Amino acid sequence: MKKTIIAIVTSILILLIFIGGTYAATVSGTKVQKTISTSALNVNLHIEGDDKLQASDDNSLVANETVKQKVYAMNTGNKDIYLRIRVNKAWYLENKRISEKNEQNIDSDMINLNYVNDQDWIVKDNGDEDILLYYKKILKAGDNTSSFMDSFTVLGVRDENTNQYAQLDARITYDADAIQTTVANQAMLAEWGVNVTLDEKGNITGIENQK
Numbered sequence: 001m002k003k004t005i006i007a008i009v010t011s012i013l014i015l016l017i018f019i020g021g022t023y024a025a026t027v028s029g030t031k032v033q034k035t036i037s038t039s040a041l042n043v044n045l046h047i048e049g050d051d052k053l054q055a056s057d058d059n060s061l062v063a064n065e066t067v068k069q070k071v072y073a074m075n076t077g078n079k080d081i082y083l084r085i086r087v088n089k090a091w092y093l094e095n096k097r098i099s100e101k102n103e104q105n106i107d108s109d110m111i112n113l114n115y116v117n118d119q120d121w122i123v124k125d126n127g128d129e130d131i132l133l134y135y136k137k138i139l140k141a142g143d144n145t146s147s148f149m150d151s152f153t154v155l156g157v158r159d160e161n162t163n164q165y166a167q168l169d170a171r172i173t174y175d176a177d178a179i180q181t182t183v184a185n186q187a188m189l190a191e192w193g194v195n196v197t198l199d200e201k202g203n204i205t206g207i208e209n210q211k
Contacts, residue, residue: 042077043176064156066114070147073176075139081178082204083135083145084192087113090129092169104164111170112153117146122207136204138181
């Protein structure tokens with residue numbers, strides 16, 4: 001019997017946050033700019049919120065200010081799917097990705113996402129730049145997921161190294177991909193490199209990386 005494994009690479013949403021000024025004081029200039037790129041496939045990413053940014057004349061924020069922002073996905077196709085979102089957090093200087101400045105570490109954890117709806121999502125966050133989120137339920141055609149975050153904070157914890165982040169760009173990229181429910185276990189192992197446990201309704205109850 002021939003098995004069909006289908007992976008659908010989908011939407012990419014990028015947040016670009018400019019960090020200006022210095023941090024000797026508690027006030028910084030933080031500018032947020034969003035770019036949404038959607039492929040002609042079957043999942044769209046959506047973002048809601050940014051009220052504080054929209055109310056600002058220059059999209060500026062104060063350091064340690066939390067911005068309400070919800071991110072969720074919609075299945076725009078006609079097939080039921082399993083969904084994964086990869087979140088990447090990184091710092092850039094003059095469009096070059098950096099992890100060190102003036103011999104001080106630049107930490108992606110200084111870009112903090114505030115997760116919600118853990119009953120719907122499995123979050124694999126090991127403190128790396130990449131975070132993987134798996135939607136536990138089968139996402140039916142035409143349906144939305146719940147949001148996996150409700151806000152973000154940049155430079156929420158200030159210390160003696162915080163000044164190193166002045167003039168850097170904080171970039172958050174959300175990249176969604178999906179797999180059809182046909183032979184889902186084999187497909188997720190082949191495409192995502194994970195072994196999953198499913199209940200009788202097809203919900204994901206456990207995920208382990210392939211050994």
